[in-house]
Amino acid sequence: MPVEEFVAGWISGALGLVLGHPFDTVKLLGFFKGMSFPIASIAVVNSVLFGVYSNTLLVLTATAHQERRAQPPSYTHIFLAGCTGGFLQAYCLAPFDLIKVRLQNQTEPMAQPGSPPPQYRGPVHCAASIFREEGYRGLFRGAWALMLRDTPTMGVYFLTYEGLCRQYTPEGQNPSSATVLVAGGFAGIASWVAATPLDVIKSRMQMDGLRRRVYQGVLDCMVSSVRQEGLGVFFRGVTINSARAFPVNAVTFLSYEYLLRLWG
Numbered sequence: 001m002p003v004e005e006f007v008a009g010w011i012s013g014a015l016g017l018v019l020g021h022p023f024d025t026v027k028l029l030g031f032f033k034g035m036s037f038p039i040a041s042i043a044v045v046n047s048v049l050f051g052v053y054s055n056t057l058l059v060l061t062a063t064a065h066q067e068r069r070a071q072p073p074s075y076t077h078i079f080l081a082g083c084t085g086g087f088l089q090a091y092c093l094a095p096f097d098l099i100k101v102r103l104q105n106q107t108e109p110m111a112q113p114g115s116p117p118p119q120y121r122g123p124v125h126c127a128a129s130i131f132r133e134e135g136y137r138g139l140f141r142g143a144w145a146l147m148l149r150d151t152p153t154m155g156v157y158f159l160t161y162e163g164l165c166r167q168y169t170p171e172g173q174n175p176s177s178a179t180v181l182v183a184g185g186f187a188g189i190a191s192w193v194a195a196t197p198l199d200v201i202k203s204r205m206q207m208d209g210l211r212r213r214v215y216q217g218v219l220d221c222m223v224s225s226v227r228q229e230g231l232g233v234f235f236r237g238v239t240i241n242s243a244r245a246f247p248v249n250a251v252t253f254l255s256y257e258y259l260l261r262l263w264g
C-alpha cells in the first residue's frame with residue numbers, strides 16, 4: 001500500500017492546524033493550552049484521511065497519485081474516495097475531538113482565587129477521567145454524529161478541491177501553487193458550510209452526559225435544539241468555521257501537493 005500519502009497528510013495537516021489554532025480557540029470562547037495535543041491528533045487523523053482517500057482511488061481507478069494528472073479520476077470516484085476517507089478518519093478523530101471540546105468548554109479556572117479547579121487538568125487527565133467515569137464507550141460519545149458530519153462533507157471537500165483545480169489548470173498539467181491555495185481554501189469553506197449543522201449537534205452530544213444525559217440520540221438532539229432555538233441553531237459558528245477553513249485548508253493542500261511532488 002503506498003504510504004507517502006499518509007506521511008504527506010500528516011505533515012500538511014499539522015501545518016494547517018498551526019494556522020487554525022487561534023480560530024479554534026475563539027470558536028468556543030473557551031481556552032485550550034498548548035499545541036502538542038492537537039498536533040499529535042491531527043497527525044493521525046489527517047494521515048488517515050489523505051491516505052485512505054488516495055488508496056481508495058487506487059482501488060477504484062487503478063491509478064496511483066503520480067498518474068492521476070494524466071488520467072484524472074471521475075468526480076464520482078473522487079466523491080466516493082472522499083467519503084471513505086471521511087468515514088474512517090471520523091473514528092480516529094472521535095476521542096481526540098471529544099477531549100478538545102470538553103477542554104474548550106471548561107470555565108476559566110484561574111478567574112477567582114479559591115474557585116474550584118477545572119474538572120480536567122489537561123488532555124491526558126481528561127481522557128483518563130472520561131474513561132473512568134463513562135467507560136471506553138464514553139470516549140466515543142458523539143462519534144456517530146461526527147461520522148454523519150464527516151462522511152459526506154469529506155466527499156464535498158475533495159470534490160471541490162479537484163473541481164476547482166481542474167477548472168483553472170490546462171489539461172495534463174499540475175495546478176499552480178496559487179490554484180492549489182485557492183482550491184484548497186474553497187474546499188475547506190464548502191465542506192465546513194455543509195458540515196456546520198451536524199457540527200453543532202456533534203458538540204452538543206459530546207458535552208452531554210457530563211452531569212446528566214439530556215439527549216437520547218442524534219435525532220433527539222436535533223429536534224430539541226431546533227425546538228428551543230429555531231433553525232438558526234444549525235448555522236451557529238458558520239462564519240468562524242469558514243474564516244478558519246480557508247487558511248487551514250489552503251496550507252494543508254499546498255503542503256500536501258508539494259510533498260507528494262517532492263517524493264515523485
Ligand SMILES: C[N+](C)(C)CCCC[C@H](N)C(=O)O
Pocket residue numbers: 013046149150153154157188191192195245248249
Ligand atoms: C469535513 N469537515 C468539514 C468537517 C472538515 C474538512 C476539513 C478538514 C481540515 N482538517 C480542517 O480542520 O478544516
